[in-house]
Amino acid sequence: MTAPHVLQARNVIAGYAFDLPILHGVSVHVDAGEVVSIIGPNGSGKSTLVKAVAGLVRVSAGNVRLDGRDITGVAAHRLAAEGVGYVPQTGNVFATLTVRENLMIGGAPLAKAAALERIEEICDIYPILKERMHDRAGSLSGGQRQILAVARALLTRPRLMLLDEPTASLSPKAASELFSAVRGLARDGAAVLMVEQNAKAALRVSDRGLVLAEGRNRIEGPAADLLSDEGIGEIFLGFRRDAAKTEGAG
Amino acid sequence: MIGLVSYIVFFLILSLIFGVAVLGLNLQWGFTGLFNAGVAGFTAIGAYTMAILTGPARDAVFGGFELPFVVGLIGAMAASGMGAAIVGLATSSLRHEYLAVATFGIAVTIQLVCLNWEYLTGGTLGLIGIPNPSKAWADGPLAQNALYLLMVLVSVGLTFAALERIVKSPWGRMLKAIREDDVAAASLGKSPERVRLEAFVLGCMIMGLSGALYVSFIGYVSPWDFLPILTFQIWTMLIVGGSANNRGALLGALIVWGVWTMSGFIISRVVPSEIQAQGGAMQAVLIGLILVVTLLIRPRGLIGEELHVSRHAGP
Amino acid sequence: MILQHVADGILSGAVVALGAIGLSFTMKMLRFANFSHSELLTWGAYSALVFVAFFSSFGGFLDRTIGPFSFGASLLLAMPCACIATSMVALLLHRFVFERLSRMAGHMTMVFASFGVALTLRHLVVLIWGSDPIYYSRELQFAILLPGNVRVMPDQVFLLGLTVVVVIALHLFMSRSRAGISMRGVAENPDLARASGVNVDRIVTWVWVIGASGAAIGGVLYGMTVQLRPELGFSLILPLFAAAILGGTGSLYGAVLGGLIVGLSENLSVMVIPTTYKPAVPFLLILAILYFRPEGIFGERSR
Numbered sequence: 001m002t003a004p005h006v007l008q009a010r011n012v013i014a015g016y017a018f019d020l021p022i023l024h025g026v027s028v029h030v031d032a033g034e035v036v037s038i039i040g041p042n043g044s045g046k047s048t049l050v051k052a053v054a055g056l057v058r059v060s061a062g063n064v065r066l067d068g069r070d071i072t073g074v075a076a077h078r079l080a081a082e083g084v085g086y087v088p089q090t091g092n093v094f095a096t097l098t099v100r101e102n103l104m105i106g107g108a109p110l111a112k113a114a115a116l117e118r119i120e121e122i123c124d125i126y127p128i129l130k131e132r133m134h135d136r137a138g139s140l141s142g143g144q145r146q147i148l149a150v151a152r153a154l155l156t157r158p159r160l161m162l163l164d165e166p167t168a169s170l171s172p173k174a175a176s177e178l179f180s181a182v183r184g185l186a187r188d189g190a191a192v193l194m195v196e197q198n199a200k201a202a203l204r205v206s207d208r209g210l211v212l213a214e215g216r217n218r219i220e221g222p223a224a225d226l227l228s229d230e231g232i233g234e235i236f237l238g239f240r241r242d243a244a245k246t247e248g249a250g
Numbered sequence: 251m252i253g254l255v256s257y258i259v260f261f262l263i264l265s266l267i268f269g270v271a272v273l274g275l276n277l278q279w280g281f282t283g284l285f286n287a288g289v290a291g292f293t294a295i296g297a298y299t300m301a302i303l304t305g306p307a308r309d310a311v312f313g314g315f316e317l318p319f320v321v322g323l324i325g326a327m328a329a330s331g332m333g334a335a336i337v338g339l340a341t342s343s344l345r346h347e348y349l350a351v352a353t354f355g356i357a358v359t360i361q362l363v364c365l366n367w368e369y370l371t372g373g374t375l376g377l378i379g380i381p382n383p384s385k386a387w388a389d390g391p392l393a394q395n396a397l398y399l400l401m402v403l404v405s406v407g408l409t410f411a412a413l414e415r416i417v418k419s420p421w422g423r424m425l426k427a428i429r430e431d432d433v434a435a436a437s438l439g440k441s442p443e444r445v446r447l448e449a450f451v452l453g454c455m456i457m458g459l460s461g462a463l464y465v466s467f468i469g470y471v472s473p474w475d476f477l478p479i480l481t482f483q484i485w486t487m488l489i490v491g492g493s494a495n496n497r498g499a500l501l502g503a504l505i506v507w508g509v510w511t512m513s514g515f516i517i518s519r520v521v522p523s524e525i526q527a528q529g530g531a532m533q534a535v536l537i538g539l540i541l542v543v544t545l546l547i548r549p550r551g552l553i554g555e556e557l558h559v560s561r562h563a564g565p
Numbered sequence: 566m567i568l569q570h571v572a573d574g575i576l577s578g579a580v581v582a583l584g585a586i587g588l589s590f591t592m593k594m595l596r597f598a599n600f601s602h603s604e605l606l607t608w609g610a611y612s613a614l615v616f617v618a619f620f621s622s623f624g625g626f627l628d629r630t631i632g633p634f635s636f637g638a639s640l641l642l643a644m645p646c647a648c649i650a651t652s653m654v655a656l657l658l659h660r661f662v663f664e665r666l667s668r669m670a671g672h673m674t675m676v677f678a679s680f681g682v683a684l685t686l687r688h689l690v691v692l693i694w695g696s697d698p699i700y701y702s703r704e705l706q707f708a709i710l711l712p713g714n715v716r717v718m719p720d721q722v723f724l725l726g727l728t729v730v731v732v733i734a735l736h737l738f739m740s741r742s743r744a745g746i747s748m749r750g751v752a753e754n755p756d757l758a759r760a761s762g763v764n765v766d767r768i769v770t771w772v773w774v775i776g777a778s779g780a781a782i783g784g785v786l787y788g789m790t791v792q793l794r795p796e797l798g799f800s801l802i803l804p805l806f807a808a809a810i811l812g813g814t815g816s817l818y819g820a821v822l823g824g825l826i827v828g829l830s831e832n833l834s835v836m837v838i839p840t841t842y843k844p845a846v847p848f849l850l851i852l853a854i855l856y857f858r859p860e861g862i863f864g865e866r867s868r
Contacts, residue, residue: 054760080762091757094750104743105750109762112743152761285673287600287680340852347598348855350676351806354600355848358803366841478799482684485677531691538685542662545678549670 004068005029006191007053007160011062014052022048024215025062030160030191035182037223039199040212046195047089049212050162053193054086055079066160081109085158089165089195092149095138099129099148102137106152115155122151143174150181161185163194167201179205203227252392259395261511266402267463269503272487273409273496274456280493280555281417282449283429285350288337289457289484291357294364294476295333296326296458301377301471302370311377312370319383323405323462330458331451333360338447357481364473376472380465398467405463406500409456413496416452425449426494479534483510486541492551501552510537568713570832576721576790578828579728580606583783584801585808585820586735587776593752593815594772595663597675601683602780603805605651607798608686609781610788611694612650616643617701633719635704636789644785648778655777656770658682683799690795699793724786731782732821735775739817744771752815800844804831807847811854826850 007030015021022045030036038046051057053064055076063072071079080086094102103122107115123130126147132140137148146166153161163182167175175198183205186192196202203209206223219226271293278284286292302313304322317325341352364371371377384397416422428442465471483506491502513536517529544551588602620639621628627639662682666675708716739745744767750758751768759765780798787797808827812819827847834846 056756056760076756076759077762077764080760086760088757088760091754094753094757096753097746097749101746101749104746105758105761105763107762108743108747108764115743156762283673285676340856347592347673347676348810350598350600350673351803351810351851352848352855355803355806355845355851359845359848362842362845366839479684482680485680489677528692528695531688531696534688535685535692538681538683538688541681542678542685545670545674545681546662546665549674 004065006032006067007193008065008068009049009053009062010065012049012052012059012064013061014048014057014059016048016057021060022215023052026212026215026217027062028193028210028217028220030193032159032189032191033186034208035186035192035194035206037199037202037206037209038193038195038212039202039209040218043214044212045215046212047164048215050086050164050193050195051088053160054084054162056086077108080156080158083156083159084162085153085156085160085190086162087146087149087153087164087166089168093137093140093145093152096136098134098136099140100133102148102152103129103155106155109156118155118157122154126151142169143171143177146170146174146178147181150178154185159190161190161192163192165195165197167196167198175201200227256392256395259392259399261507263395263399263402263467264464265504265507266399266406266500267460267467268484268487268507269500270402270406270409270463271457271460271484272491272499272503273406273413274453274460275484275488276453276493276496276499277413277416277425277449277456278453279488280495280499281422281429282425282446282453284446284450284453285347286353286450286453287350287481288353288355288357288360290476290478290480291353291360292330292334292454292457293461293464293480294357294360294473295330296461297465297471297476298364298371298377298461299326299329299458300462300465301380304466305377305380308377311368311372313377319381319466322466323459326458326462327455328458330461331455334451334454335447338450354478354481357476357478361473361476364476371473372471374473376470376474378470380469380471382466382469402463402467405459409459410496410500413456417496421445421448479537482534482541483507483537486537486544488551489541490544490551492554494555495551495553498551498553505552506537506540509540567833567836568715570836571829572711572715572717574829574832575825576717576724576828577832578825579725580783580787580824581801581804581808581827582821582824583728583731583779583786584798584805585812585824586779586817587772588805589809589812589814589816589820589823590748590752590772590776592809594748594755594769595667595675597663597667597672597679598806599663600676600679600802601658601686602679602776603798603802604683604686604690605655605777605780605798606784606787606801607690607795608654608784609647609651609777610784610793610797611690613640613643613647613781613785613788614694614699614701614793616646616650619643630702630704633706633709634723635702635706635718635720637702640701640785640789644782647781647785651781651784652774652777654686655773659769659773683802687795687799694793694795696795699788701789701793718790720790724790727782727786731779732817735779735817738775744768748772749815803844803847803851804828807850807854810851813860 009026009028011025011027012023013021013025014023026049038049040046048057052059055074059072063070065071066082094105103119104115107118110118128144129148129151137145140148166178170178179201182192182194194202203223203226209220209223209226210217211219271289275286275289278286300322303315303317303325304319305313337356341349365374382398384394388394388397424445428445487502487506488499490506492498510533513533517532521529584603584606588599591599591602617639620642628637630637662678663675666678706719708718710716739749747758747763748768748771750763751765755765784797804827808823809820811826812823827850830850831843831846834843
């Protein structure tokens with residue numbers, strides 16, 4: 001029997017209101033050392049999916065497993081302690097707190113000494129944070145904020161990292177730096193699930209991709225295949241604007 | 251037997267007068283979602299205006315115009331409406347809890363004015379000798395009270411009918427739209443700010459009417475009748491009866507006033523006289539508990555909103 | 566004359582500040598205007614009465630006054646007990662009323678409920694302790710004459726000193742301890758705090774304990790320097806809201822500064838308006854701040 005996936009979500013139905021699900025049965029799995037991108041048009045439920053996995057949106061049916069253990073409905077702060085790191089799309093740092101305080105909150109599930117030690121390690125990976133340690137996070141640049149957000153989530157050494165549009169407001173340079181940081185996470189053994197608006201760039205650093213549409217799995221496969229399939233590119237990834245010619249995606 | 255009938259008439263007059271204020275609050279909270287924590291203040295404005303317009307002339311105090319009852323009612327509504335307009339203009343952008351805090355403050359301020367501006371309000375003594383029109387038309391307390399009950403019933407009936415029409419009108423649908431979602435309501439055309447102000451003023455006018463009916467009935471006005479506990483009582487009536495339902499508002503007034511007077515009666519019989527002062531506290535605790543427990547176990551009240559919200563709230 | 570008003574303003578502002586800290590935190594973190602918060606001051610003050618009687622009954626040094634003050638060690642011991650008792654009242658209310666309502670209804674429903682809770686708490690005090698004013702102690706004390714012909718009582722000096730100590734302690738808690746940092750995080754972005762591993766329920770418990778303890782200390786100090794009345798807290802509703810809104814909800818320093826502004830403006834107002842209208846001053850401050858800077862002095866401008 002093979003080891004269970006780090007993340008396995010099956011037929012997840014979830015939404016903000018009881019009777020108004022946004023996800024209508026989505027399934028996804030991610031293994032250790034793997035980056036999986038979720039792409040799809042606006043409103044397809046990408047963010048809701050990562051929030052549901054992070055425990056911030058109620059899952060009304062289906063189940064979510066972490067290393068084979070059922071974590072459906074477990075409170076978000078418990079999941080953080082269990083090794084799920086989550087970086088939301090907006091408001092991903094505490095702007096009124098200093099960089100150090102942001103990291104301290106990220107270390108909430110750890111013992112204080114362990115958290116302080118881990119902050120040291122993180123600062124060795126991202127020296128910019130050390131420089132700005134006592135500045136308010138609100139004063140950081142967009143790229144620095146994103147790094148802080150990732151660093152905050154990394155404090156607990158998560159086995160599963162959830163990133164919601166990490167490059168949304170970044171310059172191309174900062175975005176490519178961030179993508180290489182994401183690759184680094186996977187190299188260190190984490191499973192990464194990433195939502196991206198910039199599908200092409202995201203697929204280039206991903207192992208696999210999942211296209212969502214209207215809250216359902218639409219297409220999935222190795223990132224390279226999705227990138228090379230012109231039809232998919234046209235319809236879902238916006239590679240070319242004139243989508244009139246080719247018909248039929250999968 | 252006559253005693254019981256007189257008592258029932260007396261009870262109905264007071265609870266229906268409260269009912270009028272509850273209808274006003276229902277327009278603001280139930281239909282529009284405006285949290286008015288200063289009901290006592292707006293009722294007081296109506297009450298004092300009635301006293302000043304219809305009361306007898308007296309030395310060193312403004313007013314005493316001895317005007318007819320109906321003029322007093324209209325004047326009271328106008329004064330409360332004006333007060334509400336001033337307050338509403340200052341606070342219309344305030345939503346939710348800030349409006350609650352601000353209206354609470356207004357009621358406190360109005361009470362301070364009632365207590366201290368002796369030239370206008372008679373100060374702590376209040377104003378006495380307010381004529382009750384039924385006394386001119388009928389003989390004997392029972393007949394007079396029955397006549398006054400009839401007048402109150404007419405006022406309640408007119409208010410009720412008017413509100414029922416209003417909430418079913420396009421303007422009324424606008425109110426509910428504002429309650430649910432300001433932004434969506436703005437797309438219906440009228441400015442939500444403006445409609446909210448209109449609903450606030452109209453609701454406060456109805457509270458003024460209630461205050462005016464009250465002073466004519468008991469014959470005097472005193473600042474001690476408009477303490478914040480009055481606001482609590484009226485809110486409890488609305489929550490118990492069921493907000494966004496005018497029938498519920500009146501039912502709540504009857505029930506809560508019934509509980510209040512019954513508990514007062516029982517306490518006065520059961521509690522030893524040396525701690526009678528505590529009796530009022532027991533009643534207040536009871537009202538507070540009724541409000542909290544209703545919110546916890548039956549948040550819609552006894553008869554809540556009728557759920558046939560029209561989805562096609564077009565122009 | 567002016568200086569005396571300033572001194573009185575600072576003293577009454579200190580009590581308002583202690584009460585406003587908790588109100589400000591609950592408004593920000595539990596997202597409702599808690600009209601019953603001021604009743605926690607009343608409960609703090611009256612519950613201390615019970616503990617004072619208890620400790621005094623041991624006699625000896627517990628029953629004697631300390632130095633120039635009107636109170637003895639029994640009141641100093643009673644204060645932390647009152648904080649615990651008041652925190653328990655607050656946590657019970659949270660558990661059985663506010664938390665339930667926050668899950669099943671909107672936050673405005675919590676505001677009504679707080680009205681009902683306030684009414685109930687206030688009149689329970691009347692039922693238990695009666696409606697006549699009560700004093701912790703009838704001991705005489707001699708006023709201290711400060712430069713500028715300002716008179717203050719030794720108890721009032723103690724009031725100010727203790728307030729400063731409490732504020733410094735809270736400052737250290739909020740900036741140094743992990744619970745304090747997490748609390749500020751929850752105030753800014755509860756979802757992000759949750760996803761970072763912060764147990765928000767635990768933080769909310771902290772908010773109530775801090776708020777109720779501040780209220781209890783404020784209530785005891787008010788009872789010590791003025792008197793205990795069942796309407797003690799009720800009369801502070803508007804000053805507390807004014808201080809919390811002025812300072813910007815969720816801000817410790819805002820609440821403290823707001824408290825001082827409210828205390829000073831109330832006391833200085835008597836130079837221009839009749840004393841009888843003094844209770845309306847906090848309301849005017851609320852209107853002014855909501856009109857000109859609704860996020861408060863220390864509040865973050867919302868997007």
